[in-house]
Amino acid sequence: xxxxxxxxxxxxxxxxxxxxxxxxxxxxxxxxxxxxxxxxxxxxxxxxxxxxxxxxxxxxxxxxxxxxxxxxxxxxxxxxxxxxxxxxxxxxxxxxxxxxxxxxxxxxxxxxxxxxxxxxxxxxxxxxxxxxxxxxxxxxxxxxxxxxxxxxxxxxxxxxxxxxxxxxxxxxxxxxxxxxxxxxxxxxxxxxxxxxxxxxxxxxxxxxxxxxxxxxxxxxxxxxxxxxxxxxxxxxxxxxxxxxxxxxxxxxxxxxxxxxxxxxxxxxxxxxxxxxxxxxxxxxxxxxxxxxxxxxxxxxxxxxxx
Amino acid sequence: xxxxxxxxxxxxxxxxxxxxxxxxxxxxxxxxxxxxxxxxxxxxxxxxxxxxxxxxxxxxxxxxxxxxxxxxxxxxxxxxxxxxxxxxxxxxxxxxxxxxxxxxxxxxxxxxxxxxxxxxxxxxxxxxxxxxxxxxxxxxxxxxxxxxxxxxxxxxxxxxxxxxxxxxxxxxxxxxxxxxxxxxxxxxxxxxxxxxxxxxxxxxxxxxxxxxxxxxxxxxxxxxxxxxxxxxxxxxxxxxxxxxxxxxxxxxxxxxxxxxxxxxxxxxxxxxxxx
Numbered sequence: 001x002x003x004x005x006x007x008x009x010x011x012x013x014x015x016x017x018x019x020x021x022x023x024x025x026x027x028x029x030x031x032x033x034x035x036x037x038x039x040x041x042x043x044x045x046x047x048x049x050x051x052x053x054x055x056x057x058x059x060x061x062x063x064x065x066x067x068x069x070x071x072x073x074x075x076x077x078x079x080x081x082x083x084x085x086x087x088x089x090x091x092x093x094x095x096x097x098x099x100x101x102x103x104x105x106x107x108x109x110x111x112x113x114x115x116x117x118x119x120x121x122x123x124x125x126x127x128x129x130x131x132x133x134x135x136x137x138x139x140x141x142x143x144x145x146x147x148x149x150x151x152x153x154x155x156x157x158x159x160x161x162x163x164x165x166x167x168x169x170x171x172x173x174x175x176x177x178x179x180x181x182x183x184x185x186x187x188x189x190x191x192x193x194x195x196x197x198x199x200x201x202x203x204x205x206x207x208x209x210x211x212x213x214x215x216x217x218x219x220x221x222x223x224x225x226x227x228x229x230x231x232x233x234x235x236x237x238x239x240x241x242x243x244x245x246x247x248x249x250x251x252x253x254x255x256x257x258x259x260x261x262x263x264x265x266x267x268x269x270x271x272x273x274x275x276x277x278x279x280x281x282x283x284x285x286x287x288x289x290x291x292x293x294x295x296x297x298x299x300x301x302x303x304x305x306x
Numbered sequence: 307x308x309x310x311x312x313x314x315x316x317x318x319x320x321x322x323x324x325x326x327x328x329x330x331x332x333x334x335x336x337x338x339x340x341x342x343x344x345x346x347x348x349x350x351x352x353x354x355x356x357x358x359x360x361x362x363x364x365x366x367x368x369x370x371x372x373x374x375x376x377x378x379x380x381x382x383x384x385x386x387x388x389x390x391x392x393x394x395x396x397x398x399x400x401x402x403x404x405x406x407x408x409x410x411x412x413x414x415x416x417x418x419x420x421x422x423x424x425x426x427x428x429x430x431x432x433x434x435x436x437x438x439x440x441x442x443x444x445x446x447x448x449x450x451x452x453x454x455x456x457x458x459x460x461x462x463x464x465x466x467x468x469x470x471x472x473x474x475x476x477x478x479x480x481x482x483x484x485x486x487x488x489x490x491x492x493x494x495x496x497x498x499x500x501x502x503x504x505x506x507x508x509x510x511x512x513x514x515x516x517x518x519x520x521x522x523x524x525x526x527x528x529x530x531x532x533x534x535x536x537x538x539x540x541x542x543x544x545x546x547x548x549x550x551x552x553x554x555x556x557x558x559x560x561x562x563x564x565x566x567x568x569x570x571x572x573x574x575x576x577x578x579x580x581x
Contacts, residue, residue: 126563127556132514132552134531135551135552135555146541240424243427244424245426263519266427269434274431278427281427
């Protein structure tokens, strides 16, 4: 995994930093900047050293946590730390939403294949992963925020309060979760459906039925467990989608999370923050895939001993 | 095979939608009732009416015409970027799959790195830094999607490699290049077509997302994503500005996914019964 991380950092650094555009010029007020202060700022930001030196220095300060944002001079790890809980909350909620409802819909489809319900479910899935996140978010805001006033349209907590109060924050997280989770839901539903259809055709199902087991027991105890395994494998692929989608969702709903920080940093050419978020996200994805592999081995004894 | 496709009504509808969209994009000039950038300031925020089928936006521009013209950007960028994705992905996939050994290992490490990086974030960064003219946009979106295609191609190549006709070809002394080009590549066509079709939808959505952030094709060119962003602040007074471009996006992407699925069912009979 270490070579992977090094590779990621190299690639990210190369793309982001070796680019046209001058952070010093962007940060300072051009009218008030004299030649000396410009040179001083460049020296302070360390922009004049050769590439490899800058890379080494950036990586070192990144891993010791001392890297500072160009924009706010705050330590990058602090900035990310402030935003992480929000993004984590959103991500976990979206995953749960997508998995639960996706499995439900997929299972319902598999139980009655080729029926009207099945077709409806397929249409739902197709729509789910064809939706532009930002548009879906706006449509939901328009309906539930503006027209019906059922849910708040932006932010994560009422303006008057601070701190983490799940009860207060719940309404704010409903729409973002739905938007982020719908894409996930669509994938999961399709997967569960085909996985269950395949499982339903297996011999052990026929055995269970001929034993006289009630259909419900057959499905829950045998089919479902075996069909859910492949879902874990695709969970690994879905993580990058989640992180990318979170960027849009956090931006549209004005949630103070990492995605929003990333967008703001991009617009401000705040390279240290962009770099750090990119690397952290990549590491998160790799870790997620690792966890998925472990889970798969735990769930399927054939993998463990085979 | 075409008959099998034609028998699947969903695919037929999807194809029809796609063809209609292409038609609209090509003949945008003739089909749009207004100039896309013509501002009729007296008609700002007009609701959908006979004169303005989809209403008019904050600058009095006809939304219907802009949606029509916007199809050019979405389809153009979408399809072109997929060509790039396929070319790069196939090249890498074949090299890794057929080469095996350290070539495979090195290339797949590289692909793993690229897959882990949050693509959209990086795209935002790259476009913000390097600018957003159309060729650059197509290149970036195209390149950013190559890992998926590479993996799919590699998997297929790995399943082709042990087949007898490849072994036979090696035995009679064909060079690796000849084998890759004359034997493996033609067998990759079905899976590449499926992958490409499914990828078009994603590319269109990516372009729309970038446009929403203002990082797509620069204004005043009408892009569906940009139009959704334009209507963002007037959701309470003018729902039509954001709604219709998004519906257009949804319809086109659903169509590409339906066609892609249909193609996959045709080419991979094992999965057809699960359709």
